[in-house]
Amino acid sequence: MRAVTWQGRENVSVETVPDPRIEQPTDAVVEVTSTAICGSDLHLYRLLGMYLEPGDILGHEAMGVVREVGAEVSTLQVGDRVVVPFGIACGRCVMCSAGLQSQCETTQVTEQGKGAALFGYTSMYGSVPGGQAQYLRVPHADYGPVVVPSDDEPDERYLYLSDVLPTAWQGVEYAAVPDGGTLVVLGLGPIGQMAARVGLFRGAGQVIGVDLVPERREMAARHGVTVLDGANPAEVLERVLDLTQGRGPDSVVDAVGMEAHGSPFASAVQSMAGLLPDALGRAMTENAGSDRTAVLDLAFSLVRRGGTVSISGVYGGAATPLNLMQMFDKQVSVRMGQANVRRWTDELREIVARTDDPLGVLDLRTHRVGLSEAPQYYQTFQKKEDGCIKVVLDPTR
DSSP: OEEEEEEETTEEEEEEOOOOOOOSTTOEEEEEEEEEEOHHHHHHHHTOGGGOOTTOBOOOOEEEEEEEEOTTOOSOOTTOEEEEOSBOOOSSSHHHHTTOGGGOTTTOOGGGTOOSOBBTOTGGGTOBOOSSBSEEEETTTTTSOEEOOOSSSOGGGTGGGGTHHHHHHHHHHHHTOOTTOEEEEEOOSHHHHHHHHHHHHTTOSEEEEEESOHHHHHHHHHTTOEEEETTOHHHHHHHHHHHTTTSOOSEEEEOOOTBOSSOHHHHHHHHHHHHSOHHHHHHHHHHSOOSBOHHHHHHHHHSOTTOEEEEOSOOOOTTOOOOHHHHHHHTOEEEEOSOOHHHHHHHHHHHHTSTTOTTOTTSSOOEEEEGGGHHHHHHHHHHTOTTOSOEEEETTO
């Protein structure tokens, strides 16, 4: 089969690799019909190569048709149309039973001290081959895959159940927005777009979205979001205070993460770590404050006293400094973490299936291209060129 493989820093290529096969009785093999490039994939593309090997198959947002099932899989049939959650969970352990599927005790990558295994996401998370490919082996297929209608609706109706929607939904859930309250979403990439829409859908009185990119602001505005240019944090703070009676928003979602603009020192540390030999790069990432925290700092400055900051953007530095004095003085609550995808998908599946498309899932993808064009569109997405907000790859092309 053909698959998108990591070959080095800012270097991916589509290669012919062996087809996946059933390895455990709880496996399934899915023929992928759509698979997306995520902002988290860009972290691998540029920064986290020290945790990858040339030839690793990327991607963790995929859906398709079941082509083979293991002997112990009774929840799926060949021919089912399914979405595959990005995290791999068993559904039976203590963590899964508590709705913390991202901490699944069966698939935890304990040798790395990490939570549940992820598709296509480095040795830190199990080195599981990813979904940017023609076929995907799905472990724990008796629990993970989400069956969706086999109708004429485009894949984009359901594809975002793999990551974007559950991540956004959890981010807003964790943000604890009061009914009629104000939510600020920092970063209007795919997660931020959906977090803003979810906030309005769930009853926020006002959602303010902040981003540097005009096309992202325009998309969010189409869905009722008040948008601000994020180029000047001081101006953002002043404008948000004006919109919230000088108090600040009840809740803030950081949908950016480690690669925020505006942190030149941390940016240099990140770049240095990415260029070092793997062992040294890992040591720097794990022991230095390597994240760019400009957006997170802004979140804590914006949120009202007693408010909540929810972190959906991925951070990778193990010693990143935070302004604890400010956080303590303002009595800020903080929640964060990988999305517990299967905790949210049953409810979300019903919402996205609605004919009125209340979350606008059909207005997120800006580019749908063949799998062979992945190298070009990793670059386009990274550089935010051509109005690129969400890229979906079609393995049949």
